[in-house]
Amino acid sequence: MKRLLQIEFIKLWNNRASRILIIAYFILLTFIALFATINFDIGEVHFQLADQGIFNFPYIWHFNTYIAAFFKLFLAIVIVSMMSNEYSNKTIKQNLIDGLSKKEFILSKFLTVVVFSVISTVFIFVVSLVLGLFYSDYNEFSIIFSDLEYLIAFFVKLLGFFSFCLFLGIFVKRSAFALGFLILWQVFEGIFYGLVRWQTDGNIANSISQFLPLSAMSNLIKEPFSRLNAVQSVANQIGESYIKDYGVHWYEILIVLLWTYLFIYLSYALLKKRDL
């Protein structure tokens, strides 16, 4: 396993574009801290985002994982190209001839994806913990370490998404087209949801589309904004009360894990079946 990771590390780290994107990704993750400095001064009202409770434990776990997940697109580019470059450079052929089995090849890519997801999760854990300790109104141990399931959801979300990218890279073989396909798929899921909703109703559309890969991944961490105290109180004043389930559910995690398995399995099956 160490050998496979080393192989992939040599390939990735010596590629300048990948290296820059990876570094940029982690720098951007730390920029979440910049939310703390957002200030508005509207006449008498002095507004600082950090004071609105977004960095309160345990809400911060929800908020930060949700925001951080947007940056996954940077790593998506790295992952798609690390797969499709093997095809365009024909190095996949040489790797196999040199004695890497097809299983090891897929495994080395998948392990890299797992490592990316783990490091991202640990990273966001540390950044959130530090931010929280600075700004949170509650600093009791039990509160700090509650709602940690958002980190699990974050990890699974990245794992599923990166596995999807891996599969697209192997399936399409060209990085630009693979990324285009990713966007196309997102549009497809949107249209599908719209069609079902149009024919039936929102509940049925939701319950069907939650099984689609990208919808399943985005369902893992719901938007945290309407959960903010400020927003809640505004909503209450205009007579609208939000009763929304913000939790992370085991079946949502299961759906994404099943997709992950499917993507990796399909990548392997595709590689096995193809002549290079």
Next chain:
Amino acid sequence: METILTVKNLTKKFNFLTAVNDLSFTIEKGNVYGILGPNGSGKSTTLGIVLNVVNKTNGDFFWFDGNTSTHQALKKVGAIIERPNFYPYMTAVQNLKLVCKIKDVPDSKIEEKLELVGLLDRKDSNFRTYSLGMKQRLAIASALLNDPEILILDEPTNGLDPQGIHQIREIIKKIASTGTTILLASHLLDEVEKVCSHVIILRKGVKLYSGRVDEMIASHGFFELKAGNEKALIDLLHNNPAFGSIKNENGLITAFLNEPMDATTFNEFLFKNGIILSHLVKRKESLEEQFLALTKNQSN
């Protein structure tokens, strides 16, 4: 003798095209093999199958004694097929380090192998800056990193300039002289003739011949002769059952042997019969002549 590769009834079909048809052969340790055939005769496909990058349709093959999986066996094999494939953004040394990791060997031999192919002074240049000849030589260095049991080369001189071709051939000869088994696929007959002891001839995916190069055609060779009295010489040869066909091209008489005979005996025989030669050469058919004869026979 130790067997390195056994191929049994191997068949590969691409839709309706049969690229390799019921092919069987074995590769023994210590010999230099050539796979010979025109373009599209299934050479690369065969190599692709035994190297785990092309799926077979039927038949079987195994490496060594058949107890190791293909990818484990490939760690003891060095192979280059078609174009050299490396990561363009990495230097020669970085690329070779990666190959060492894949083959599970220590990277202590990198310098030595780069020296062998004459790339030591360019070891820290990116692969993309290399000329085709240098790329091909790097590929050979990479294939040698594990001191392989067998070196497989598919058209190693394709697309190179005369100097590059010469360099590659010198390297191959150097490697062959160390006793490494070599399997060389090529459509260039003189290339195979120069380095190979055994040959496998393919045409449209079918094996026409496999065995030693010098036993390819059951022939005892021929004499090329010149003499003052041509007519007497030709008459004499016609009356000798040891000779088959006799050709006369602008005074150069070619007499094909039906049975073994050395030049001394033959010269003595002629001298006793009063014919004095001005030119006597004993030759065997070149690989090219044999190859053409063989492919011609089969196409009828």
